[in-house]
Amino acid sequence: MTAPDPSFQEVLSARFADRLSTSLSLREQHGRGESHHVVALPDAVVFARDTADVADIVRLCAAHGIPIIPFGAGTSLEGHLAAVRGGLSLDLSRMNDVLRVSAEDLDCTVQAGVTREQLNSHLRDQGLFFPIDPGANATIGGMASTRASGTNAVRYGTMRENVLSLTVVLPDGSIVKTGGRARKSAAGYDLTRLFIGAEGTLGIITEVTLRIHGIPETIAAALCSFRSIDDAVNTAIAVAQLGIPVARMELMDRDLIAAVNAFSHLSLPVADTLAFEFHGSPAGVRDQVEAVADLVRDNGGHDFEWASAPEERNRLWKARHNAFYAVIAQRPGSRGWSSDVCVPISELSGCIDYTRGLLETCSVPAAILGHVGDGNYHVVFAVDPSNAVEMAEVADINKHMVERAITVGGTCTGEHGVGTGKAAYLRAEHGDAIDLMARIKRTIDPLDIMNPGKILPRA
Amino acid sequence: MTAPDPSFQEVLSARFADRLSTSLSLREQHGRGESHHVVALPDAVVFARDTADVADIVRLCAAHGIPIIPFGAGTSLEGHLAAVRGGLSLDLSRMNDVLRVSAEDLDCTVQAGVTREQLNSHLRDQGLFFPIDPGANATIGGMASTRASGTNAVRYGTMRENVLSLTVVLPDGSIVKTGGRARKSAAGYDLTRLFIGAEGTLGIITEVTLRIHGIPETIAAALCSFRSIDDAVNTAIAVAQLGIPVARMELMDRDLIAAVNAFSHLSLPVADTLAFEFHGSPAGVRDQVEAVADLVRDNGGHDFEWASAPEERNRLWKARHNAFYAVIAQRPGSRGWSSDVCVPISELSGCIDYTRGLLETCSVPAAILGHVGDGNYHVVFAVDPSNAVEMAEVADINKHMVERAITVGGTCTGEHGVGTGKAAYLRAEHGDAIDLMARIKRTIDPLDIMNPGKILPRA
Numbered sequence: 001m002t003a004p005d006p007s008f009q010e011v012l013s014a015r016f017a018d019r020l021s022t023s024l025s026l027r028e029q030h031g032r033g034e035s036h037h038v039v040a041l042p043d044a045v046v047f048a049r050d051t052a053d054v055a056d057i058v059r060l061c062a063a064h065g066i067p068i069i070p071f072g073a074g075t076s077l078e079g080h081l082a083a084v085r086g087g088l089s090l091d092l093s094r095m096n097d098v099l100r101v102s103a104e105d106l107d108c109t110v111q112a113g114v115t116r117e118q119l120n121s122h123l124r125d126q127g128l129f130f131p132i133d134p135g136a137n138a139t140i141g142g143m144a145s146t147r148a149s150g151t152n153a154v155r156y157g158t159m160r161e162n163v164l165s166l167t168v169v170l171p172d173g174s175i176v177k178t179g180g181r182a183r184k185s186a187a188g189y190d191l192t193r194l195f196i197g198a199e200g201t202l203g204i205i206t207e208v209t210l211r212i213h214g215i216p217e218t219i220a221a222a223l224c225s226f227r228s229i230d231d232a233v234n235t236a237i238a239v240a241q242l243g244i245p246v247a248r249m250e251l252m253d254r255d256l257i258a259a260v261n262a263f264s265h266l267s268l269p270v271a272d273t274l275a276f277e278f279h280g281s282p283a284g285v286r287d288q289v290e291a292v293a294d295l296v297r298d299n300g301g302h303d304f305e306w307a308s309a310p311e312e313r314n315r316l317w318k319a320r321h322n323a324f325y326a327v328i329a330q331r332p333g334s335r336g337w338s339s340d341v342c343v344p345i346s347e348l349s350g351c352i353d354y355t356r357g358l359l360e361t362c363s364v365p366a367a368i369l370g371h372v373g374d375g376n377y378h379v380v381f382a383v384d385p386s387n388a389v390e391m392a393e394v395a396d397i398n399k400h401m402v403e404r405a406i407t408v409g410g411t412c413t414g415e416h417g418v419g420t421g422k423a424a425y426l427r428a429e430h431g432d433a434i435d436l437m438a439r440i441k442r443t444i445d446p447l448d449i450m451n452p453g454k455i456l457p458r459a
Numbered sequence: 460m461t462a463p464d465p466s467f468q469e470v471l472s473a474r475f476a477d478r479l480s481t482s483l484s485l486r487e488q489h490g491r492g493e494s495h496h497v498v499a500l501p502d503a504v505v506f507a508r509d510t511a512d513v514a515d516i517v518r519l520c521a522a523h524g525i526p527i528i529p530f531g532a533g534t535s536l537e538g539h540l541a542a543v544r545g546g547l548s549l550d551l552s553r554m555n556d557v558l559r560v561s562a563e564d565l566d567c568t569v570q571a572g573v574t575r576e577q578l579n580s581h582l583r584d585q586g587l588f589f590p591i592d593p594g595a596n597a598t599i600g601g602m603a604s605t606r607a608s609g610t611n612a613v614r615y616g617t618m619r620e621n622v623l624s625l626t627v628v629l630p631d632g633s634i635v636k637t638g639g640r641a642r643k644s645a646a647g648y649d650l651t652r653l654f655i656g657a658e659g660t661l662g663i664i665t666e667v668t669l670r671i672h673g674i675p676e677t678i679a680a681a682l683c684s685f686r687s688i689d690d691a692v693n694t695a696i697a698v699a700q701l702g703i704p705v706a707r708m709e710l711m712d713r714d715l716i717a718a719v720n721a722f723s724h725l726s727l728p729v730a731d732t733l734a735f736e737f738h739g740s741p742a743g744v745r746d747q748v749e750a751v752a753d754l755v756r757d758n759g760g761h762d763f764e765w766a767s768a769p770e771e772r773n774r775l776w777k778a779r780h781n782a783f784y785a786v787i788a789q790r791p792g793s794r795g796w797s798s799d800v801c802v803p804i805s806e807l808s809g810c811i812d813y814t815r816g817l818l819e820t821c822s823v824p825a826a827i828l829g830h831v832g833d834g835n836y837h838v839v840f841a842v843d844p845s846n847a848v849e850m851a852e853v854a855d856i857n858k859h860m861v862e863r864a865i866t867v868g869g870t871c872t873g874e875h876g877v878g879t880g881k882a883a884y885l886r887a888e889h890g891d892a893i894d895l896m897a898r899i900k901r902t903i904d905p906l907d908i909m910n911p912g913k914i915l916p917r918a
Contacts, residue, residue, distance in 0.1 A: 104700060104805040147645040158643050160652075161620055176892040182801040183833045184617050185870035186606040186656055187877055188885055188914055189896045193619075193652035197645055214702045241563060243673045281750075283742040291740075342641040346563040374642045411644035418646055426647055433635040436903070437648045443902040444895070455647055 008064040012046065012088075015056060019047040030069075030089035033076030034136070034324070036337040036385050037421060040082035042069055042089035049094055050111075051167055051175060051206040057090055058204065059173030067452050070200040072139030073115060077338045078419030080146070080199055084453035090204065092141055098122045099207065107164055107181060109209045112141025119210075128212050131156035131247075134415065135321040141205045146417035147197030151320070154240075154373030155247040155279065156213065158415070160196055167207035168195050171445040181209060194440075199417055200451035202444045216279035220289060221248075221307040221316055224296045225271035229253055229356060229368070232272045233349045235299040236372040240345050244291050248277035248317075249373035253356075256323055256367035256380075263326035264319040274301070274372075275320060277313070323369050327380040330365040334382035339398045339421075341405035342376040342414025352377060354404055358397045364390055376414035403428070418455045426455070467523040471505065471547075474515060478506040489528075489548035492535030493595070493783070495796040495844050496880060499541035501528055501548035508553055509570075510626055510634055510665040516549055517663065518632030526911050529659040531598030532574060536797045537878030539605070539658055543912035549663065551600055557581045558666065566623055566640060568668045571600025578669075587671050590615035590706075593874065594780040600664045605876035606656030610779070613699075613832030614706040614738065615672065617874070619655055626666035627654050630904040640668060653899075658876055659910040661903045675738035679748060680707075680766040680775055683755045684730035688712055688815065688827070691731045692808045694758040695831040699804050703750050707736035707776075708832035712815075715782055715826035715839075722785035723778040733760070733831075734779060736772070782828050786839040789824040793841035798857045798880075800864035801835040801873025811836060813863055817856045823849055835873035862887070877914045885914070 012020055021027075022044045031041040048054045061068050067087025074081065083089065095111035098119060102108065103126050110119060117137045119130050132143060134150035142148075144166065149158035156162065165179030168191075178191035195202060226232040229251075236249055252260065252273045261268055276292060278285045293304055307313045319326075328336045343351050352368065359366050359379070370377025379401065381394050402412045402425050412418075412425035427434050438456050441448075448458055471479055480486075481503045490500040507513045520527050526546025533540065542548065554570035557578060561567065562585050569578060576596045578589050591602060593609035601607075603625065608617035615621065624638030627650075637650035654664060685691040688710075695708055711719065711732045720727055735751060737744045752763055766772045778785075787795045802810050811827065818825050818838070829836025838860065840853050861871045861884050871877075871884035886893050897915050900907075907917055 102803070102805065104696075105803040106700065106702075107803070147643075147649075149643055149645075153643060157620070160643070160649070161616070170895065174891060176895055177890060178892055180865075180870055180888065181803045181868035182835075182864075182870040182873060183804075184606075184608055184612060184619070184801055184835065184873050186608075186872045186874050187870045187881065187888055188656070188893070189661075189899060190606075190619070190649075190652045190656055191892055191895060193649045197647070197649055202648075214700075237563075241565065241673075243565075280743070281746040283746045284740070287740040287742045342643055344561070344564040344566070344640045345642075346561065376641075376643065405641075406639075409640035411639055411641040411646045413645045414641060414643050415645050422646065429639065429646055431636060432633060433637055433650055434647070436629065436635055436650060439902050440648060440899065443898050 008060065008066060011060055016046050021045050029074065030071050030091065031081060031083055033074060033079065033081050034336065035077045036335045036383050037079035037082060040084050042083035043086050045089045045091055047091045047094050051169065054090065054169045054204050054206050055173045055175055057088070058169050058171065061088060061449055062172055062447060065447055065449060067449050069451050070145070070204050072113060072142030073137060075136035075138045075142065076419060077416045078413070078421035080417060080419040080451070080454055082420060084420070093139065095206065101126065103128060105181065106212050106214070107209060108212055109207060110140050111207055112139060112205050114140050116140065116143065123212060127215050129215050130210060130212050132159055132162055140208050140210065144196050144205050144208055145199050147415065149371070149415045151248045151250055151371060153371060154249055155245055160193060162211045163192060163196055164209040164211060166192055166195055166205050168203040168205055170203045171447065171450050197417070199419065199454050201441060201455050202450060218282045218285040219277065219279055219313065220285055221275065221277045221313045223268065223305045223316065224274045224301040225269045226273070226299065226301045229272040229352060230349060231299045231301065232274050233352055233372060235274060235295050235301060237345050237348060238295045239292055240373050242291065244288055246276055246288060246292065246373060247279040248275065250275040250320055251368070251370045251372040251377065252320065252323065253368040256327070256369050259326040259330055259367055260319050260323060263329045264322055266319055275316060324380055327365055327367050328382045331382040335385055337381040337383045337394055338378055338416065339401065340376060340378040340414050340416045341402055341410055341412060342374060343405050343408050343410030345375045347408040347410065348372060348375050351404055351408065355379060355401050358400055362397060363393060374414065375410070420454060423455060423457055467519065467525060470519060475505050480504050488533065489530050489550065490540060490542055492533060492538065492540050493795065494536045495794045495842050496538035496541060499543050501542035502545050504548045504550055506550045506553050510628065513549065513628045513663050513665050514632045514634055516547070517628050517630065520547060520908055521631055521906060524906055524908060526908050527663070528910050529604070529663050531572060531601030532596060534595035534597045534601065535878060536875045537872070537880035539876060539878040539910070539913055541879060543879070552598065554665065560585065562587060564640065565671050566668060567671055568666060569599050570666055571598060571664050573599050575599065575602065582671060586674050588674050589669060589671050591618055591621055599667050599669065603655050603664050603667055604658050606874065608830070608874045610707045610709055610830060612830060613708055614704055619652060621670045622651060622655055623668040623670060625651055625654055625664050627662040627664055629662045630906065630909050656876070658878065658913050660900060660914050661909060677741045677744040678736065678738055678772065679744055680734065680736045680772045682727065682764045682775065683733045683760040684728045685732070685758065685760045688731040688811060689808060690758045690760065691733050692811055692831060694733060694754050694760060696804050696807060697754045698751055699832050701750065703747055705735055705747060705751065705832060706738040707734065709734040709779060710827070710829045710831040710836065711779065711782065712827040715786070715828050718785040718789055718826060719778050719782060722788045723781055725778055734775060783839055786824055786826050787841045790841040794844055796840040796842045796853055797837055797875065798860065799835060799837040799873050799875045800861055800869055800871060801833060802864050802867050802869030804834045806867040806869065807831060807834050810863055810867065814838060814860050817859055821856060822852060833873065834869070879913060882914060882916055
């Protein structure tokens with residue numbers, strides 16, 4: 001959008017008035033996520049209030065060939081928000097109504113801009129919760145668009161399993177509803193799953209119907225220290241292989257624990273650590289805890305520390321969620337580079353060992369953490385994006401980690417998404433299936449106006 | 460394929476020799492499923508042994524514009540196998556190798572023609588099982604293609620949740636692999652879920668990588684009789700709403716119990732009945748059983764009969780799986796018409812009441828059964844397809860049941876698929892999203908040779 005059509009701006013201004021802005025600070029906020037990626041500013045930011053607003057904006061952009069980049073909470077880690085070809089940032093954060101909650105059916109419908117914390121505050125009084133927890137207080141629309149998961153996925157699944165249906169504005173401005181409220185359906189192509197993880201490149205998600213869950217009768221959490229990361233990972237593998245239904249099983253390496261202690265004013269033992277959470281009936285939780293404690297002991301773990309009071313648990317998970325900021329805080333002025341891969345669990349130990357080896361000579365602060373029950377782990381680096389030498393160094397480590405994950409049958413991203421950051425790895429991972437993805441993209445978005453340059457950059 | 464190109468037949472014969480047949484009996488067997496739908500014979504049947512065979516067949520059919528109807532075990536209930544435009548039935552049943560099992564990663568890869576019973580026999584010695592159980596001994600490829608689920612879905616999910624990746628031959632004969640072996644991925648469009656439930660209309664699934672599970676430490680089953688179907692359904696709703704993680708929760712109405720007693724030589728109390736199965740640790744199962752028993756009592760249920768020995772359990776579930784045949788057996792010479800819908804659980808009681816009302820005046824044997832933990836229920840009718848009056852009567856009941864399900868936010872099919880039987884209801888259920896499905900179909904299969912006339916009949 002180097003030379004925006006004047007009629008486009010006029011119509012947009014007339015329709016959205018003070019909900020349209022070209023202020024530099026707002027454009028800067030909307031052109032970046034939370035990570036190290038190059039910022040590319042949109043030409044303007046527009047705030048939608050409902051699906052009809054979004055449809056109007058998309059129709060107008062389609063008529064003028066203007067790119068649209070949907071924006072939720074701005075917590076992207078892989079460059080999803082960069083306006084690489086200019087265009088309009090479509091901010092959905094004011095679409096934040098919880099439209100409907102059914103305690104009977106354990107489902108709810110929300111506008112895309114509702115955040116996960118807002119939703120859980122809304123549900124708590126009814127004894128309900130929404131389990132998908134990527135750490136960041138992302139919007140539900142953003143989480144659907146990146147197929148988010150996080151700490152509870154080992155028990156409750158990811159956005160893929162917990163979305164029942166979507167309202168989507170297609171690239172021509174038409175509105176479709178994918179799916180209904182039945183728990184399962186065999187009626188036609190799975191459009192819901194097509195838009196989940198499409199990162200706004202096929203349409204804009206405006207409403208989401210979600211499965212929700214009753215707050216478990218009993219919740220317990222525990223922290224276990226190990227002599228080595230191998231021992232911690234092997235414990236996690238054993239828990240997964242025995243099918244013990246833990247709700248959370250998180251790895252934090254000793255470097256991360258040190259960073260978290262400093263950032264969150266804690267005094268956790270500085271060691272490679274697993275954090276568990278157990279959900280269920282009292283007897284069910286007792287069974288799980290005993291089974292896990294045995295495996296921890298078998299692998300030389302100790303300090304099976306309990307956090308059964310809600311405040312203690314919240315403090316623990318808050319510290320875990322702040323891991324990204326804790327690593328960055330070790331180097332004032334730095335930005336975070338968080339890369340994630342996911343591998344078959346039998347390959348997890350080898351991949352993490354390999355990654356630790358890569359990090360040994362790394363010149364910037366870095367730490368490993370992960371949702372190891374799913375075989376998913378992250379490395380967070382604290383980088384100076386203006387330093388080309390260290391950016392190249394980290395890019396090289398990232399490349400080796402990702403290539404190793406793909407080689408063992410894993411994926412270049414378990415939950416952060418592709419954005420611009422992982423696009424280079426898609427063909428290695430998917431082979432010719434990429435061409436099929438590209439055909440679908442061209443069919444649905446022939447003008448390439450929906451978050452262009454993400455997932456499948458066009459030649 | 461009224462006038463097949465001679466060069467097509469010559470090339471196919473030369474390549475497949477005695478694996479190609481035009482025998483009438485084979486074509487008849489391949490042109491029908493297990494239900495009442497009109498039989499439409501393919502012109503020939505070809506047996507594939509591997510993905511390369513399938514690719515060769517598809518390339519040849521594409522070059523000559525010949526329709527291809529994939530065939531697994533022939534257990535379709537909605538007319539998926541009818542060669543409505545002639546063409547080739549591509550039989551995958553000889554592609555029955557279990558290619559790989561990983562007990563460590565709890566996954567396996569099978570050729571599409573492996574049946575679920577064959578897979579479970581293969582896994583049993585390693586203490587593993589594959590939970591998706593639609594009743595029929597369908598092939599894994601067929602189950603993926605119809606997004607099958609069945610009795611265990613309430614606990615373990617459907618094919619949608621249990622397939623990690625697919626090998627698919629596209630309509631141009633090219634071969635793609637969707638997904639890898641990671642438990643989750645955010646890397647690109649979810650092609651795996653696009654082919655699951657596509658009923659062979661977008662490509663042919665030749666290999667499937669599945670999640671598998673450890674056989675639970677404790678398994679218990681119970682049968683509970685109720686004074687009315689309402690009491691049974693309300694119990695099921697309460698179990699679902701409390702999130703008690705039952706592995707199976709099946710409704711059988713009193714008419715079905717009578718039919719099953721006669722067919723399977725049992726003497727179950729003739730009453731509206733729920734059958735449960737519980738999986739878990741000993742204490743976990745005890746908790747579940749106590750919680751369910753309370754709810755059964757609250758709803759006036761009795762005869763909480765136990766089947767804890769494996770033989771007893773197997774007899775119970777075998778009888779349940781034979782329900783379709785039990786209903787047909789009430790009327791010698793009849794065929795089964797089995798329709799399924801799935802609704803939000805809060806609507807289940809109302810929908811089943813409504814359906815019971817429709818059945819009161821029905822002139823043919825009929826029974827209600829269902830995977831009520833998911834809100835999914837079936838009606839099985841024993842029909843004489845040559846009797847136009849009764850076929851119209853049953854079609855009308857089916858229509859009312861399906862329309863009611865759609866009206867309350869449910870789906871026209873929870874697990875049987877669309878085929879030809881439910882195609883008329885898709886627009887009522889999905890609205891304009893049907894047009895998006897049709898665009899995807901045209902892009903991927905521009906010649907409309909992949910199981911034409913199913914899901915989305917072209918004008």
